[in-house]
Amino acid sequence: MKVSARDIDHLSITATAPDALAARWHQLGFNMTPEGIEPRCLCFHPSRDDIPNYIELLEGEPRIALAMNVAELQHEESIHVWETEDGYEVEAKVIVGEGESDPLPWFPVKHETPDAFMEPEWIVHPNGALGLVAVHAVADDPAGLARTLKGLWKAESEEIFDGCVVVRTGAVELLIWSAAAWQLEYKAIEAMAPQELPAVVGIAIAIERPRPLQALLAANNVSFSSGDGGRILVAPEQAGGLTIEFMPQT
Numbered sequence: 001m002k003v004s005a006r007d008i009d010h011l012s013i014t015a016t017a018p019d020a021l022a023a024r025w026h027q028l029g030f031n032m033t034p035e036g037i038e039p040r041c042l043c044f045h046p047s048r049d050d051i052p053n054y055i056e057l058l059e060g061e062p063r064i065a066l067a068m069n070v071a072e073l074q075h076e077e078s079i080h081v082w083e084t085e086d087g088y089e090v091e092a093k094v095i096v097g098e099g100e101s102d103p104l105p106w107f108p109v110k111h112e113t114p115d116a117f118m119e120p121e122w123i124v125h126p127n128g129a130l131g132l133v134a135v136h137a138v139a140d141d142p143a144g145l146a147r148t149l150k151g152l153w154k155a156e157s158e159e160i161f162d163g164c165v166v167v168r169t170g171a172v173e174l175l176i177w178s179a180a181a182w183q184l185e186y187k188a189i190e191a192m193a194p195q196e197l198p199a200v201v202g203i204a205i206a207i208e209r210p211r212p213l214q215a216l217l218a219a220n221n222v223s224f225s226s227g228d229g230g231r232i233l234v235a236p237e238q239a240g241g242l243t244i245e246f247m248p249q250t
């Protein structure tokens with residue numbers, strides 16, 4: 001299936017215990033939509049008003065997929081309803097297309113009510129998180145995977161350096177690494193590539209400033225490492241299986 005992708009709309013994470021993962025991310029300083037209603041969503045301020053920026057947690061067999069925003073999509077509509085702390089009901093209408101598992105799990109989406117994922121109490125986070133800016137994946141052949149996805153999404157791609165290729169459709173980038181390049185870049189947290197490739201292995205989150213986040217993580221007994229440019233790295237074992245890279249914007 002080929003689409004004209006406008007951006008990586010969101011990251012869809014299916015886990016056997018999504019509420020436990022949400023609780024872990026709460027320790028990292030993230031707010032989420034109310035528990036008890038699927039999906040749990042970790043929302044950010046979007047770069048465009050009609051394209052949300054978030055991560056959703058679902059219950060089921062472990063899987064991570066990229067949701068690609070498209071302008072036109074004819075398929076079944078999903079409706080999610082959450083209630084804010086002041087009792088206001090928020091209804092999200094999302095058209096979800098057929099998913100693809102090869103070469104990397106992904107599916108197209110179109111939002112009827114994108115503002116449902118932009119409620120102030122959900123997009124303001126104690127850790128200062130501003131938005132999902134990148135998704136990290138590891139593949140045996142990064143350049144080959146990038147070429148395939150470029151054709152499927154009508155995207156742009158560029159080799160950043162040996163062993164890392166970026167695929168762009170909008171504001172959120174997909175960085176595809178070789179196992180060796182990934183482990184070398186994130187050696188501070190001893191990042192290891194999974195056995196089965198390709199696979200999504202991490203995310204990059206923009207934050208306001210590093211020091212408040214460092215204090216929050218330390219107070220919650222979350223181990224972290226510091227990288228170049230004030231980056232803060234949290235290892236997968238501290239973040240429910242994904243490497244999280246916090247990138248200061250100031």
